[in-house]
Each structure stands twice: as C-alpha cells, then as structure tokens.
Amino acid sequence: MKNRKIVPHPHLKERLLAExxxxxxxxxxKEAYTYFTQLKQLQLHDDDVEMALVVCLFEMGQVEExxxxxxxxxxxxIGDWTIYISMLVHLQQYDxxxxxxxxxxxxxxxxxxxxPLLQFSEKMIRSQHEQEKKRYEAIF
Structure with missing residues (x-):
C-alpha cells in the first residue's frame, strides 16, 4: 500500500477551533479537549490550541499533566504564567x-x-512550618 497524504476538508481548522x-x-x-486534540493530530494547531489543551486538562482534574x-x-x-502559578497553588506547591x-x-x-499569590504562598509555608514544629514539640 502506498503512503497517501490525507488532505483535510477546507476550513477544518477553523471549524474544529470554533467548536x-x-x-x-x-x-x-472533555469535548473541547477532543476538538483541540484533533487539531494537534492533524498538525493544524498553534500556541493557542496548546494553551487551550492545558486549560482543558487542568479543568478535567489532570493537573499534573x-x-x-x-x-x-x-x-x-509561550504560555501563561498566571495559569502555571495557579496550578502550583492548586497542587499546594507553595515553595x-x-x-x-x-x-x-x-x-x-x-x-x-x-x-497576592506570593503572599498567600508565603503564609501557607509559614503555617506548614509552624504545624511541623508543633508536631515535633509534641513528640518530645
């Protein structure tokens, strides 16, 4: 069988992106993730599609990925520092x-x-240290 190139339907990228x-x-x-994944598989994606995939994964609970x-x-x-930092907060990776x-x-x-996220994270780190110190003191 010969290798054949598949030609996507005209306006497929725009339609998948809009959907x-x-x-x-x-x-x-999940539905959005499916559309964006199709764009990526067809190599019709760009940076915005990549970022949309990140948002979908995050919202579907696949935070680590x-x-x-x-x-x-x-x-x-490329990317968005706000989204990344929000993910770190969600994962409680305050350090x-x-x-x-x-x-x-x-x-x-x-x-x-x-x-505000910096101040919150610093407060959470201090709180964690205080809790660890209290547990340590309670042991001894």
Whole structure:
C-alpha cells in the first residue's frame, strides 16, 4: 500500500477551533479537549490550541499533566504564567510558587498580579512550618 497524504476538508481548522472554543466557554472540557486534540493530530494547531489543551486538562482534574505541558510551553517562551502559578497553588506547591515569582522578578517581569499569590504562598509555608514544629514539640 502506498503512503497517501490525507488532505483535510477546507476550513477544518477553523471549524474544529470554533467548536473547541465554544465547548471550552460552555465548560464542556472533555469535548473541547477532543476538538483541540484533533487539531494537534492533524498538525493544524498553534500556541493557542496548546494553551487551550492545558486549560482543558487542568479543568478535567489532570493537573499534573497540565502543569508539565504548561512548563513546556513556558520553556519555549509561550504560555501563561498566571495559569502555571495557579496550578502550583492548586497542587499546594507553595515553595515552587515563591521560587517562580522571585525568578520572574529577577528577570524584570512585572509581578504585581502575582503578589497576592506570593503572599498567600508565603503564609501557607509559614503555617506548614509552624504545624511541623508543633508536631515535633509534641513528640518530645
């Protein structure tokens, strides 16, 4: 059998993208994920589709996979730091939240929108340390 190239239907990309975005807006995340995955399989995707896949994964409860994909996007210079930091908070990785925001500050990025998450994370870290200290003291 010969290798044949499949030619997608005209406007397929636009249709899949529109259907996926509609599903995403209506919080039908599994359906949206299916549309965006089809775009990726057909190699018709772009950075926005990649980010939409991250959002779908996150909303479907596959937070670790969403985090990994988001990290890959950010490493390529695309993606959304707000979503990534929100995932870290959701995963209760407060040390990582603090480290990421400090790293962004060092790079000269305006971190004003992240300050409440930074303060919250620092508070949670202090609280965790205090709880560990109390448990340690109770043992001895």
């Amino acid at each position: 996926g975005m509609d599903a995403l807006k209506e919080k039908r995340y 969403a985090k990994e994909r988001c990290e890959q996007l950010l490493a390529r210079g 990582e939240v603090v480290a990421v925001i400090r790293k962004l500050k060092q790079q000269g990025i305006d971190c004003t929108p992240f300050l």
